Structure formats: structure tokens, C-alpha cells
Amino acid sequence: MAIVETRHLTKTFKEGEASAVHDVSLQTAEGEFLVLLGPSGSGKTTLLRMIAGLEAPTAGQILIGGQDVTRLTPRQRRIAMVFQSYALYPHLNVYDNIAFPLKAQKVPKQEHKQKVDWAAGLLGIGDLLKRRPRELSGGERQRVALARAMVRNPTVFLLDEPLSNLDAKLRASAREEIESFQKSVGTTMIYVTHDQVEAMAMGDRIAVLHKGVVRQIATPKEAYEQPADTFVATFLGSPPMNLLEHDGVIVGFRPEHFRPAAAALPGERVPFRFRLNLVEFLGSETILYGFLEGGRFLGKEVIARLPATIAGGVPNEVDRVYDFAVSDRNLRFFDRDTEVRTEPRPLTWD
Amino acid sequence: MIARLTHRFGSTIARALTVVVFCILLAFPFYWMFITTFKQSPDLYDLQNNPFIFNAKPTLSHLQYLFDQTHFVRWGLNTAMVGILVTIITLLLAVPAAYALTRLTGRWGSRLGIGIFLTYLVPPTLLFIPLSRIVAELGLQNTLWSLVVVYPSFTVPFSVWLLMGFFKSIPRDLEDAAMVDGLSRFGAFLKLVVPISTSGILTVVIFTFTLVGQEFVYALTFISSDSNQMLQVGVPIFLVRGDVYYWGSLMAACLIASVPIAIVYNLFLDRFIAGFTVGAVK
Amino acid sequence: MGLNLAHRPHEPSKGAGVAVGDFSSPPLPWHQRFNWLGVAMFGPAVLYIVAIIGVPLVLAFLYAFGNVRVGTVGYEFVGLANFRSILQSHAFRQSLANSLIFTVCSQVLVIIGSSILALALKDKFRGRGLVRFLILLPWVAPISLGAIGWKWILDSLYSVINWVLIYFHLVNQFTPPMWLGDPALAMLSVILVETWRLLPFSTVILLAGLTAIPKEIPEAAQVDGAGFWRTLFQITMPMMLPIVSVAVLFGVIFTFTDMTVVYILTRGGPYDSTQVLPSLAFFTGVLGGDLAAGSAISLFLVPVLVVVAILMLRMAHRAEVGS
Numbered sequence: 001m002a003i004v005e006t007r008h009l010t011k012t013f014k015e016g017e018a019s020a021v022h023d024v025s026l027q028t029a030e031g032e033f034l035v036l037l038g039p040s041g042s043g044k045t046t047l048l049r050m051i052a053g054l055e056a057p058t059a060g061q062i063l064i065g066g067q068d069v070t071r072l073t074p075r076q077r078r079i080a081m082v083f084q085s086y087a088l089y090p091h092l093n094v095y096d097n098i099a100f101p102l103k104a105q106k107v108p109k110q111e112h113k114q115k116v117d118w119a120a121g122l123l124g125i126g127d128l129l130k131r132r133p134r135e136l137s138g139g140e141r142q143r144v145a146l147a148r149a150m151v152r153n154p155t156v157f158l159l160d161e162p163l164s165n166l167d168a169k170l171r172a173s174a175r176e177e178i179e180s181f182q183k184s185v186g187t188t189m190i191y192v193t194h195d196q197v198e199a200m201a202m203g204d205r206i207a208v209l210h211k212g213v214v215r216q217i218a219t220p221k222e223a224y225e226q227p228a229d230t231f232v233a234t235f236l237g238s239p240p241m242n243l244l245e246h247d248g249v250i251v252g253f254r255p256e257h258f259r260p261a262a263a264a265l266p267g268e269r270v271p272f273r274f275r276l277n278l279v280e281f282l283g284s285e286t287i288l289y290g291f292l293e294g295g296r297f298l299g300k301e302v303i304a305r306l307p308a309t310i311a312g313g314v315p316n317e318v319d320r321v322y323d324f325a326v327s328d329r330n331l332r333f334f335d336r337d338t339e340v341r342t343e344p345r346p347l348t349w350d
Numbered sequence: 351m352i353a354r355l356t357h358r359f360g361s362t363i364a365r366a367l368t369v370v371v372f373c374i375l376l377a378f379p380f381y382w383m384f385i386t387t388f389k390q391s392p393d394l395y396d397l398q399n400n401p402f403i404f405n406a407k408p409t410l411s412h413l414q415y416l417f418d419q420t421h422f423v424r425w426g427l428n429t430a431m432v433g434i435l436v437t438i439i440t441l442l443l444a445v446p447a448a449y450a451l452t453r454l455t456g457r458w459g460s461r462l463g464i465g466i467f468l469t470y471l472v473p474p475t476l477l478f479i480p481l482s483r484i485v486a487e488l489g490l491q492n493t494l495w496s497l498v499v500v501y502p503s504f505t506v507p508f509s510v511w512l513l514m515g516f517f518k519s520i521p522r523d524l525e526d527a528a529m530v531d532g533l534s535r536f537g538a539f540l541k542l543v544v545p546i547s548t549s550g551i552l553t554v555v556i557f558t559f560t561l562v563g564q565e566f567v568y569a570l571t572f573i574s575s576d577s578n579q580m581l582q583v584g585v586p587i588f589l590v591r592g593d594v595y596y597w598g599s600l601m602a603a604c605l606i607a608s609v610p611i612a613i614v615y616n617l618f619l620d621r622f623i624a625g626f627t628v629g630a631v632k
Numbered sequence: 633m634g635l636n637l638a639h640r641p642h643e644p645s646k647g648a649g650v651a652v653g654d655f656s657s658p659p660l661p662w663h664q665r666f667n668w669l670g671v672a673m674f675g676p677a678v679l680y681i682v683a684i685i686g687v688p689l690v691l692a693f694l695y696a697f698g699n700v701r702v703g704t705v706g707y708e709f710v711g712l713a714n715f716r717s718i719l720q721s722h723a724f725r726q727s728l729a730n731s732l733i734f735t736v737c738s739q740v741l742v743i744i745g746s747s748i749l750a751l752a753l754k755d756k757f758r759g760r761g762l763v764r765f766l767i768l769l770p771w772v773a774p775i776s777l778g779a780i781g782w783k784w785i786l787d788s789l790y791s792v793i794n795w796v797l798i799y800f801h802l803v804n805q806f807t808p809p810m811w812l813g814d815p816a817l818a819m820l821s822v823i824l825v826e827t828w829r830l831l832p833f834s835t836v837i838l839l840a841g842l843t844a845i846p847k848e849i850p851e852a853a854q855v856d857g858a859g860f861w862r863t864l865f866q867i868t869m870p871m872m873l874p875i876v877s878v879a880v881l882f883g884v885i886f887t888f889t890d891m892t893v894v895y896i897l898t899r900g901g902p903y904d905s906t907q908v909l910p911s912l913a914f915f916t917g918v919l920g921g922d923l924a925a926g927s928a929i930s931l932f933l934v935p936v937l938v939v940v941a942i943l944m945l946r947m948a949h950r951a952e953v954g955s
Binding site: 361364365368369372373375376377379380382383386394395397401402442443444446447449450451453462464466468469471472473474475476477478479480481482483484499500502503506507510535536560563564566567570571581582583585586595597600601603604607608609611612613615616619 | 669670671672673674676677678680681684685687688689691692695702745748749752753757761763764765766767768769770772773774775776777778779780781782783784785787789790792795828831832836860885889890891892895896909910913914917918923926927930931933934937940941944945948
Binding site: 052053054073074075079080081083084085087089090091100101103104105148152 | 846848849851852853854855856857858859862866867870871873
């Protein structure tokens with residue numbers, strides 16, 4: 001049984017304007033870590049808030065644990081949410097913050113201490129119980145927010161970009177904490193982010209949203225290797241997939257598949273002439289920016305991503321034209337008008 | 351669903367009711383001033399008549415009396431003059447002081463800032479007796495100059511505090527860039543900071559004027575004669591003949607002296623709030 | 633007022649002496665380290681305030697401890713004699729009690745009223761601008777004019793309130809309430825008018841505090857399972873405590889040191905039943921010419937002011953330390 005399910009969920013804020021969320025139907029599996037990924041304005045946060053009950057949908061249904069919760073208040077849905085700012089109650093200490101949901105649900109007072117200790121123990125904040133939120137570091141606040149969320153045994157955890165307020169250094173360790181937390185607790189988690197690296201690292205599945213519509217729901221590997229449309233193709237992966245228009249279709253290939261002809265990957269080789277413009281040496285790999293030469297692709301900007309260990313060494317002469325190639329197995333084809341993935345076709349190249 | 355809808359509906363009703371009740375309670379006296387101003391005296395003083403409506407035709411006679419037969423206009427001019435002079439003095443004292451306190455002095459800055467703020471806690475009703483003596487010694491009793499000299503004592507602290515909030519929001523980088531380009535610190539202040547802060551300065555002007563127009567104790571204490579008085583003292587004290595209050599003209603005077611200020615004040619309120627709450631709620 | 637007094641993260645500590653702007657410099661002789669421009673800029677304001685506030689303050693103390701009347705030449709120190717004599721006066725003891733009752737009652741009413749109003753105004757709705765204009769009128773209009781407006785509304789013969797009460801047969805038309813003539817009613821009227829005057833100010837402050845609460849906090853409370861009342865009393869109000877305190881402290885000062893409302897409505901009468909310390913000081917010291925007694929009376933304002941000042945400083949300190 002799906003833990004969280006949405007059916008044709010739509011939210012329009014203003015009559016006549018484009019919907020923030022349009023006809024989204026998805027299901028989570030039990031114990032799954034589902035990431036809602038998209039740029040700002042894609043509707044991912046609105047979607048999350050509707051699942052939480054903080055926004056009322058314009059149309060569609062939401063089911064949690066098989067039960068239709070569309071008309072229920074957040075309180076009645078047995079969900080827990082971690083906000084972007086963590087929303088810890090500043091006037092309460094850590095213990096009272098974690099105990100607050102228990103108080104609100106009228107859990108008998110004798111049980112509070114045991115549950116708070118259990119949650120705090122799991123997250124390693126047992127010695128912080130007397131502190132106030134303002135005395136805590138960013139990482140500690142996240143743990144308190146998680147403890148407060150888990151203390152009532154919710155059916156699903158909802159997280160709204162919790163890492164975006166942390167500095168880069170902290171983000172990696174905080175990310176790891178969330179992942180191991182979810183694994184140990186085993187509860188379904190729906191996680192919103194705009195960071196595609198985060199999404200791919202953490203998610204069991206990713207739902208990529210763009211302008212209120214879900215473009216693809218798949219495992220990170222599937223979404224990366226078999227993107228459903230050009231948006232997903234260019235949003236996942238950095239640097240983004242190279243896209244060229246040719247023969248009435250859009251052809252794409254990832255920078256890591258664009259290599260010197262001598263070191264090309266197995267498969268039917270498609271040759272290109274590549275004039276190097278800019279070299280970015282990043283240690284384990286080098287990013288090359290340049291332009292295609294010859295025929296209809298003249299002047300088209302492309303990016304190559306080569307490991308340091310590549311056979312024949314990394315090309316580094318600016319303005320020199322090199323012979324590059326892409327294996328036809330690594331080509332992806334998209335319909336020119338709808339931008340949706342289509343079948344591969346044999347192409348004529350010059 | 352029903353529960354949610356009725357809850358929303360109920361709270362909207364409750365809220366609307368609360369707002370309406372408070373609006374009536376707070377604004378009613380001004381409506382009353384308005385009605386009284388234009389009601390004919392016989393109508394006004396007839397206990398049998400419904401007081402909320404005009405039982406006879408509205409009249410301008412009270413207004414006429416006010417402007418022709420009392421010192422109302424004179425008081426208005428007095429207040430305006432004092433307002434202008436006090437505003438100028440306040441700006442000259444407060445603008446540099448606020449700037450210096452935000453930018454130039456380190457530890458002292460906060461101490462002096464607190465000091466200035468504490469002076470606000472010393473009320474006119476504590477100082478007015480010694481000040482009346484000082485004013486007499488200076489030969490300023492019963493003149494508007496006494497007020498011009500004394501009023502900045504409460505407009506300056508208030509303005510310094512307001513402006514400090516303003517200046518704090520101007521990034522230091524702007525002035526640093528100007529100084530790298532060759533301006534002195536004071537030059538940067540005059541040519542860069544002051545022009546940027548026109549809205550803050552304007553706010554100070556408005557609030558200083560309203561503070562001048564509202565002050566009662568000093569004006570009552572220092573000025574004794576009818577014609578030298580300020581509006582806010584003249585109206586309640588001198589628009590009386592013997593024991594008889596000419597309520598029609600009195601209310602007319604109140605109305606004229608209150609409502610325009612209120613309109614202007616509202617336009618500037620948001621700035622006031624912004625200055626007030628920076629740092630107050632963390 | 634502002635609790636953000638000069639929080640200066642950029643400023644390195646410079647040890648003894650006044651810091652020289654932002655520029656870090658090697659140790660200089662004291663006359664070069666002293667920041668002349670800074671002093672020149674705030675000097676005039678400070679001097680002015682010391683003169684117009686500091687000097688009279690000192691004088692107030694001197695008068696209270698001396699034998700001074702209008703026209704007195706020279707000064708004679710009489711110790712606590714003035715205080716002893718005013719403490720024996722019935723009018724003074726009455727005024728002291730009245731001041732306390734007046735302040736406490738009006739503040740309680742203001743806080744309750746403005747809390748309710750601030751909660752009602754928190755969310756945007758159509759016409760909020762007009763509502764704000766109407767609600768601010770009592771605060772913006774000069775106190776004296778608002779008071780005289782009330783005097784007319786509470787007039788012994790023509791009070792519109794009485795007219796309404798008589799109309800609904802709630803009171804006898806021959807013995808209507810004497811709002812300003814009966815001692816108990818007069819006190820009530822004065823308290824209510826002062827409440828009326830302060831409500832807008834307090835509401836504005838509380839509103840600002842309410843809107844400063846991040847939206848995610850009540851949402852988190854909602855998700856945690858708290859209903860309307862629990863969120864209000866256990867989350868919203870405790871978070872507002874600092875700003876409510878500020879509103880209360882200012883309200884106490886405004887009310888305790890105010891003579892205008894009493895002077896205009898009742899002149900302290902009937903029979904000193906509405907006399908408060910500031911108005912008594914006025915009658916004694918200014919109209920009566922007894923500068924010594926008048927000053928002694930007004931000095932009784934000082935303890936309350938000092939307590940308020942300490943509380944405010946403590947709050948400002950805590951706000952800086954906590955951030």
C-alpha cells in the first residue's frame with residue numbers, strides 16, 4: 001500500500017493564472033526516501049505543503065496510509081514536518097520543543113520523558129536538552145527539528161529544503177545525518193530540494209518538477225541515464241547535457257561521453273570537430289569548453305568532461321581543433337517541439 | 351470539511367466584529383466632533399433631539415465664530431512657527447549626532463545611545479517647575495521662544511533614535527567607497543549619507559511637527575496670555591467664556607487641528623514601525 | 633525605544649580611548665586617537681540635552697530639599713522638611729494613590745484591548761488601511777483635544793452617552809450618571825480616556841511584534857497538533873513577551889507622568905478624587921508658586937521612572953546578548 005498518494009493534485013493560486021501545481025499523481029512506497037526536485041517556482045514546496053495540509057488543493061486528492069486526508073487539517077494527518085528554518089520554538093528549551101507535539105496531542109505527561117529521551121538519544125542530542133535554540137549550532141538545530149518530528153511516530157516525514165540554511169561545509173555532514181536517520185527509522189520521507197546533487201545522493205527515487213508538472217519520477221540512475229525530456233536531461237548532471245538540433249530532432253550527449261576520438265567509448269562512433277576555448281582543471285577531472293566546427297554545427301557551444309587518467313592525455317591547446325567523438329549508445333533523442341524523449345534514429349552527419 | 355469551513359467562517363465573523371467594535375470605540379469622539387461642529391446650537395442643546403443626526407440644517411456658524419472671533423488662527427500660526435523652528439533645530443542637532451553614534455564612536459557609541467534614550471524617561475512633569483523658573487530668569491516667560499528653546503529636549507532624543515535606525519541600514523561600504531574616491535568622512539556624510547536619507551529625515555520632520563503639536567505641559571506652564579498660546583492649549587483652555595464652553599466652535603477647532611495631522615501621520619507610520627522593531631524581537 | 637543600540641560587529645576593540653572609525657591604526661598618542669569629528673557631531677546634541685534636561689533635573693532636587701518660592705532670592709537647605717509636610721497632606725496621599733490606580737488600571741485595559749485588536753488586525757483584509765487610520769486617531773490627535781472632545785461627550789447635561797442610556801431606559805432621566813462630577817465615575821472616566829488614548833500606540837507595537845514572528849512557527853505548531861488557543865497561549869504570546877514588555881513600560885511612563893487628561897477633564901476634582909501626582913505638582917508649583925513643594929511632589933515620580941529605566945536596560949542588554 002502506498003504510504004502517500006496524490007491523485008491529479010492541482011493548485012491554482014489566482015484564477016486565470018498558471019497553476020503552481022498541475023495534475024500531479026504520484027505514490028510513495030513504504031519506507032521510501034522520495035525527493036521532490038526542481039528549480040524555484042517549480043511547485044515542489046507547494047506540493048509538499050498540500051501533502052502536509054498547510055495549503056488546500058484546488059483539485060485532486062491526497063491519501064495517507066490509504067486514507068483520504070484531502071479535507072483534514074495537518075494535525076489530523078499524522079505527518080511530521082521539518083521546515084527550512086527548522087521553526088524551533090525560541091522561547092522553549094530543547095526538551096520542551098521536542099515534547100511540544102506530545103503536549104499538543106494530549107499524550108499523558110508521564111510518557112513525555114521517555115519519548116523525548118528516546119528521540120534525543122537516537123539523534124545524539126541528549127546533552128542539549130536544557131539549551132535554548134539560539135544557543136545551538138545549525139547542525140544541532142537540525143537534529144532537534146528531527147527529534148521533534150519523530151517523537152510522535154508519524155506516518156511520513158516531510159522536509160522542506162532543510163539544508164539550504166547551512167554553510168557548504170556543514171551541508172555534507174548534515175546530509176549524511178538525514179540519510180542515516182531515515183534508514184534507521186525506516187519511515188517514508190518526502191524531501192524537497194533544488195539541489196540536484198543532494199537529490200541524486202539521497203533519494204531512492206526522484207520526482208523532477210518543472211512549472212508545476214512532474215516530468216519524471218525514477219531512481220537517480222534512471223533519471224540521469226534515461227531522462228524523460230530535455231528539462232530533466234539538463235537539470236540533472238553538472239555540467240549539463242549538450243543539446244544540438246539536427247534533422248528535425250534534438251540530440252543530446254553528456255559531457256563525460258564527449259571524448260577525444262582516440263579515447264572514445266565503445267559503440268558506433270559519431271565524429272565531431274571541436275575547437276577548444278577554455279580549460280578548467282579540477283584535479284581529478286578537467287572541463288573543456290569549446291565550439292564545434294564544420295557544417296551546420298559551426299559555432300555551437302559544447303562542453304566536455306574528461307578524467308585526468310584519460311588515454312592520450314587531456315587536450316589543452318586553446319584554439320586548436322581536435323577530433324572528438326561520441327558513441328551512438330550515449331546519444332539521446334528528444335522531439336523538437338515537445339522536448340520529450342523519442343526513439344533513436346539513424347542520422348546523417350557531415 | 352464542514353468543521354473547517356465553519357471554523358473559518360466563525361473566526362472571520364469574530365474578527366470583523368472585533369475590528370468594528372474597536373473602530374467605533376476609538377473613532378467615535380471624532381465623529382462626534384464632526385457632528386457638533388456643524389449642528390446648529392438650538393439643535394445641539396436640545397435634549398429631546400436625536401443627537402446622532404442633524405435635526406436642523408447643518409450650519410457653518412461655529413466655524414465662522416472660530417475664525418472671526420477667537421484667536422484660533424493666531425494659535426495655528428504660533429504652532430506652525432514653533433514647529434518650523436523646532437524642526438530646524440532638531441535636524442541640526444540630531445542628524446549629525448545620530449550619524450556619529452552609528453558610525454564613528456566604538457564602545458562609547460552604545461553608551462551614549464543608551465544615555466540619549468534614557469533622557470526620554472525624564473518627563474516634562476518633573477522638569478517643568480525648575481524650567482519655569484529658568485525661563486523666567488531668561489526673560490522668556492509668556493513668549494513662544496521659551497518653547498522653541500525647550501521643545502528640542504524631547505524631539506532630539508526621539509529623532510536621534512529614529513535616525514540611528516535609518517543610518518544603520520546604510521551599508522558602510524558606500525561611504526568607504528566615497529572616501530577611497532577622495533571625500534573626507536564629513537564630506538561623505540554631507541554629500542552621500544544625507545541625500546540618501548531624505549526619507550528618514552522627512553520622517554523626523556513629520557514626527558517632530560506632531561510632537562510639537564501635541565505637547566501640553568510646557569505650553570501651559572510657560573505661556574499665560576491668550577494670544578501667545580499654542581493651538582493645543584489655546585483650544586481647551588481659552589475657548590471658554592467664563593464658565594461657558596462654546597462646544598460648537600470648540601469641537602470645530604478640535605476637528606481642524608486633529609484630522610490633517612492624522613492623515614499625514616498615517617502616511618509615515620510604516621517607517622516609524624520599521625525603526626522601532628529592528629532588534630526588538632529576536 | 634529601539635533595542636538595537638549600536639550592535640557593532642565590525643568594530644575591533646581598541647582598548648582605552650575612543651576608536652578611530654574603521655581604520656585600524658598603530659597605537660597613537662591620545663590626542664590623535666581622540667575622534668574629533670565624532671565629538672563635534674554629537675557634541676552639540678549632548679550639550680543641549682545636558683543643559684535643558686540635566687540642569688533642571690538637578691534644580692528639581694535642589695528645590696525639593698530647599699525653601700524656594702516664586703520670588704525667592706537665595707537658597708536655604710531644609711532637608712526633608714518639604715517631604716514631611718506634603719506627606720501629611722491629604723491631597724498628596726490621595727494623589728499618590730490615584731496615580732497608582734490610574735496607571736495600573738489603564739495599563740491592564742490597554743494590554744488586554746490592544747492584544748485583542750492586534751490579533752484581529754494581523755492578517756491582511758480589505759479596508760485595513762482605513763481601519764488603521766480610524767484606530768490611530770486617538771493617538772495622533774493632540775491629547776488635549778481628544779480630552780476636550782471627551783469632556784463634551786461626558787458633559788453633565790448633554791452627554792451623548794447619557795442620552796443613549798436614557799433612550800434605552802437604562803437610567804432615570806433625572807439622575808443620569810455624572811461622569812465627571814461623581815468621584816468614582818470621574819476616576820473611571822479618566823482611566824477610560826487614558827486607555828482610549830494609549831490603545832493605538834500599544835496596538836501598533838504589538839502588531840509589529842506579531843508580524844515579526846516567522847510564519848513557519850505557527851505552521852510548525854499546527855503540524856505538531858496545536859489548535860488555535862494552544863498556539864496562541866503557548867507559542868504566540870510567550871514569543872511576544874519582549875515586545876509586550878516594551879509596550880507596557882512605555883505605557884506606564886506615559887500614564888504615570890501625564891497630567892493632561894486629568895487637567896482637562898476634571899482639573900483633579902471633584903475634591904481631589906482624580907488628582908494625580910503630576911497635576912498636583914502643577915497646581916502646587918506652577919499655579920500656587922510653591923516651587924519647593926511642587927518639586928517635592930514631582931520627585932515622587934522618580935522611583936517609578938528608575939525602575940522602568942532599569943527594566944528597559946536589562947531587556948536591551950538581554951536582546952543584544954541573545955542575538
